[in-house]
Amino acid sequence: MATALVVLAAGMGSRMRSDRPKVLHEVGGAPLLAHALRAGRALAPERVVVVTGPDMEAVAAAAHEECPEAGIAVQAERLGTGHAVAQAAPFLQSFEGDVVVLYGDTPFIRPETLAALAEARARAEVVVLGFEPADPARYGRLVTEGEGLLRIVEWQDASEEERQIRLCNSGVLAAPAELLLKLVQRLTPAATSGEQYLTDVVELARQDGARATFVRGSEAEMLGVNSRADLAAAEAAFQARARAALLETGVTLTAPETVMLSHDTVIGRDAEIEPYVVFGPGVTVETGARIRAFSHLEGCHVSRGSVVGPYARLRPGCELAENARVGNFVEIKNATLGAGVKVNHLSYIGDAAIGAQSNVGAGTVTCNYDGVSKHRTEIGADVFIGSDTMLVAPVRVGDGAMTGSGSVITEDVPAEALALGRARQVNKPGLAAKLMARLRARAQRNKAG
The missing domain is CATH 3.90.550.10 (Spore Coat Polysaccharide Biosynthesis Protein SpsA; Chain A)
Known part of the structure; x- marks a missing residue:
């Protein structure tokens, strides 16, 4: 019928x-x-x-x-x-x-x-x-x-x-x-x-x-929803049902009651989800991946063997290939990370592609927004990005290249090249002590006055 x-x-x-x-x-x-x-x-x-x-x-x-x-x-x-x-x-x-x-x-x-x-x-x-x-x-x-x-x-x-x-x-x-x-x-x-x-x-x-x-x-x-209390009860009922379904399919939730899921969350068997992870809509986590505590994922795909977090944020358009590593206080948006890529600490990667086995040092930022438009950063395979590198998009870094720590990269880097984009260090003997003495004297005068 x-x-x-x-x-x-x-x-x-x-x-x-x-x-x-x-x-x-x-x-x-x-x-x-x-x-x-x-x-x-x-x-x-x-x-x-x-x-x-x-x-x-x-x-x-x-x-x-x-x-x-x-x-x-x-x-x-x-x-x-x-x-x-x-x-x-x-x-x-x-x-x-x-x-x-x-x-x-x-x-x-x-x-x-x-x-x-x-x-x-x-x-x-x-x-x-x-x-x-x-x-x-x-x-x-x-x-x-x-x-x-x-x-x-x-x-x-x-x-x-x-x-x-x-x-x-x-x-x-x-x-x-x-x-x-x-x-x-x-x-x-x-x-x-x-x-x-x-x-x-x-x-x-x-x-x-x-x-x-x-x-x-x-x-x-x-269960019908007619009030905010009903809505909260409905959310609790949905979460309980969704968590139970994941456990039944072989997903490890170390503290199930702390994990928040979405209507379309897909997690493969033998994946491990640590406490206080939030899944927004559009997330797929493959078999054997690990999402560590206090991470937030939305609109992203995490391949098998990858580790995310703790305290990581994956935003829409993020694609992690197998065995990628995204560590603490790292945010990734509209970016593709190849197999074995590591972005382990305190970095922002947006509108970018990173080739396999590349390493991104702590404090790295892809500077993707010029105030009007977004621009892409392309990083090749086996690249080493030094800590605190600012990659001013649009920019490309070729396979096997390196950037020196603290560099601001505004031009393309050829394959296997070392790019340095920072001011030359100059040491002034004794000047630190003189400056500190001057500052302390000024502070004492201000206090007396």
Whole structure:
């Protein structure tokens, strides 16, 4: 059966106390909306519709970044979840298949749960995803009879007897597109809130002789984000799950609770991650690499056998070949380091390429920015860059060349040449003592005055 996704993302999330739409807040370095769309991808949908609110172009942009083919429906007035689904109708005309409704602020639904939802359509026209939380609180309740779902009642409309029900509504449901669109057109505003509840389609369907049922998911995957506290809880849940997955695949995390991962972090088996390492988006670490403590990586690739840190920063565009070494207080951006390259101490390498087996001394800087444009530094293989060398780009250093410590290199260095770019040292006998005496005398006069 063909499937279409309708993802509801029109809420501003007033409890977030934010100018940013709720679904754009991030977990694991990706917007909540992106997580929801990825969850829905498990159903291989033929159509995707994201329902946003007015003036939410940023939400539409985030949806298209994750799912370029998504249609964007705008809910001009926020009149409830049922009304929101109705806005997707123009994108579902002539669609012959099931619609699955997801929520942009519920990022953790598992593929297995969505598969169970889709499979349950074989025994009923409307299928709702339920769960049993430790504290049902103010969730809507599923009123059931055997495998049948009789109705969904919102907490504020429920009787005391109905509030004792433990099976709660996640909001996620599946139904044939034609049926669902007819049902949402018949919804009427609730007396207590004035909103059109999507949950009311269950009773409407049963009134028309259709069947309704439910499947169960876990409380953890139904976690919705409505406040900053919820967002923190969602981040903690994501990190715990991501760390556990790495441990299962053979990655060593010496202090797992201190490592922060992103939604797309890839780490090979037998890699070792020391405490307090932060992975931003877009990082791949190959088998057998070691990331030492207090390092920050983003948008980079670390090949097998390489060692990074401690206290290193790898920025987007950084590529380390096998057995490269990046040491303490080194920052690398948009640069390629060849096999066996060492940049071990207190250096900045930006917009550069360094050939295999080269060594970069402490305090080296590729001076890549002239105030207007960025320029590249090219360093060949088997090069020795002396400590405190300033490489003023654009500049090339040939294979096997050397630079003297403290040099400012402004011209290309031929292969196997030694480049010196510093003032000649001059020693003035006794002058240091005379200067110090003069300075001390001046300080004493200032103090007396």
